[in-house]
Amino acid sequence: MKLEEVEMKLTESAFRVDRAVCPHCNLKMHKTIENKSLFEGALTFHIIKLKCEKCSREYMDLEQAQVYDLFLAVRKLKEKPIYDVAEKISQQIILNNRRSRHQSFGRE
Numbered sequence: 001m002k003l004e005e006v007e008m009k010l011t012e013s014a015f016r017v018d019r020a021v022c023p024h025c026n027l028k029m030h031k032t033i034e035n036k037s038l039f040e041g042a043l044t045f046h047i048i049k050l051k052c053e054k055c056s057r058e059y060m061d062l063e064q065a066q067v068y069d070l071f072l073a074v075r076k077l078k079e080k081p082i083y084d085v086a087e088k089i090s091q092q093i094i095l096n097n098r099r100s101r102h103q104s105f106g107r108e
């Protein structure tokens with residue numbers, strides 16, 4: 001399923017972004033995670049950004065940009081009368097989230 005794919009990419013890119021260097025300062029950047037909640041906290045998107053301490057620029061890789069796009073799309077759905085549909089999608093994401101978290105801790 002498509003939503004599961006997003007979760008996988010998020011984990012993969014977490015490794016990749018660790019080694020990123022600011023193209024302006026040529027310094028190693030620090031990873032920051034921005035949590036964005038929807039549906040009274042029932043659904044949280046974890047968006048991994050990179051911040052350069054010298055110039056304060058923030059970067060997102062392509063996969064993270066896609067996660068952010070998904071967040072914006074779901075937030076848009078919430079504002080429309082098809083709230084029920086959005087809720088179902090969010091439940092699916094939460095399930096996938098739990099599954100991938102278990103995998104990353106090697107419990108499954």
Ligand SMILES: [Zn+2]
Nearest residue numbers: 022025052055
């Ligand atoms: Zn910089």
